[in-house]
Amino acid sequence: MSGTDHPTLAFIGCGRITRALVRGLVAAGHTAHAMRGVSRSGAGALALSREFSLTAADGNAAAVRGADIVVLAVHPHETREALAALSGLLGSEQTLLSLVASWRTEAVAAALPGVPVVRAVPNVGVAVGAGATVLSAGPHADAPRLAAVERLFAPLGETFVVGEDLLEAVSAVSGAGPALVAHFARSLAEAGRSRGLDARTAAVLAAHAVRGTGALLAQEGVTVEAVMDSVASPGGMTEAALRVLDEDEVSAAVRRAVDAAVQLSMGRLARA
Numbered sequence: 195m196s197g198t199d200h201p202t203l204a205f206i207g208c209g210r211i212t213r214a215l216v217r218g219l220v221a222a223g224h225t226a227h228a229m230r231g232v233s234r235s236g237a238g239a240l241a242l243s244r245e246f247s248l249t250a251a252d253g254n255a256a257a258v259r260g261a262d263i264v265v266l267a268v269h270p271h272e273t274r275e276a277l278a279a280l281s282g283l284l285g286s287e288q289t290l291l292s293l294v295a296s297w298r299t300e301a302v303a304a305a306l307p308g309v310p311v312v313r314a315v316p317n318v319g320v321a322v323g324a325g326a327t328v329l330s331a332g333p334h335a336d337a338p339r340l341a342a343v344e345r346l347f348a349p350l351g352e353t354f355v356v357g358e359d360l361l362e363a364v365s366a367v368s369g370a371g372p373a374l375v376a377h378f379a380r381s382l383a384e385a386g387r388s389r390g391l392d393a394r395t396a397a398v399l400a401a402h403a404v405r406g407t408g409a410l411l412a413q414e415g416v417t418v419e420a421v422m423d424s425v426a427s428p429g430g431m432t433e434a435a436l437r438v439l440d441e442d443e444v445s446a447a448v449r450r451a452v453d454a455a456v457q458l459s460m461g462r463l464a465r466a
């Protein structure tokens with residue numbers, strides 16, 4: 195542990211989700227000195243060291259030495275090679291925290307015998323303290339290990355613990371969720387432009403619609419139906435607009451989008 199009782203962290207893979215995590219952790223008071231990173235080309239680790247003063251480690255051994263939690267954040271197809279390069283470097287006192295989609299914890303654990311494994315699906319909202327992180331304990335990860343990982347993510351938004359079988363669906367809905375919502379925001383902005391708004395105004399208004407809706411939904415007891423009802427004046431513009439979304443089966447399209455993501459993940463699922 196570092197002096198502040200925060201765990202010492204090693205990031206294997208320094209791309210998008212690692213950047214979001216490091217940004218959120220630094221904002222939550224973690225010292226970048228207690229974080230090391232490695233990436234395949236070194237470019238990702240170097241970028242994070244420039245942006246956050248995280249230590250760009252000289253190889254895996256230097257990165258994981260003394261780390262409490264080793265965060266694996268590489269692509270599914272890069273994972274076998276990354277795990278092979280970690281072989282023999284980790285001990286049972288450390289936790290391997292896998293963010294890798296489509297890799298079951300037992301498959302990760304098989305490559306690192308005796309090392310406790312926890313799997314997490316964060317989303318990029320962790321960068322701004324508004325993330326959702328869904329956790330599942332894998333082999334050798336007892337309740338205190340899981341609790342330590344929950345404490346890591348707690349300041350970055352909400353945390354949930356589920357059975358691992360649900361994590362492919364979680365990855366599609368929550369992990370990919372911000373991109374799906376951003377897609378809708380873009381459509382809303384483009385529609386505004388087509389009605390004469392300048393590009394910047396349209397983008398800002400769409401972003402605020404998403405932000406305000408999120409803030410309302412974050413309130414205790416507020417449902418999506420309640421938000422829709424609070425906007426839609428009877429017989430008014432919102433009803434007219436929502437009717438078109440229903441007629442065009444936008445909900446069915448969203449379901450197909452999530453299905454496509456889950457199917458991709460299931461098709462490449464790595465099991466022990």
Ligand SMILES: NC(=O)C1=CN([C@@H]2O[C@H](COP(=O)(O)OP(=O)(O)OC[C@H]3O[C@@H](n4cnc5c(N)ncnc54)[C@H](OP(=O)(O)O)[C@@H]3O)[C@@H](O)[C@H]2O)C=CC1
Pocket residue numbers: 206207208209210211212232233234235236237238239267268269270272275276279293294295315316317318369370
């Ligand atoms: N992005 C997201 O919102 C989320 C992502 N995830 C999961 O996190 C993982 C990473 O995704 P993301 O951050 O988007 O991916 P990125 O492509 O942004 O980053 C991948 C990183 O892994 C590095 N890398 C690849 N192979 C190795 C290796 N053998 N050793 C060390 N580093 C390596 C790359 O290095 P280099 O730059 O040199 O190629 C790069 O820094 C994926 O499995 C994804 O499913 C989960 C939830 C959300």
Ligand SMILES: O=C(O)[C@@H]1CCC=N1
Pocket residue numbers: 295365366369370
């Ligand atoms: O796009 C991906 O595959 C990863 C998993 C969920 C979010 N990003």
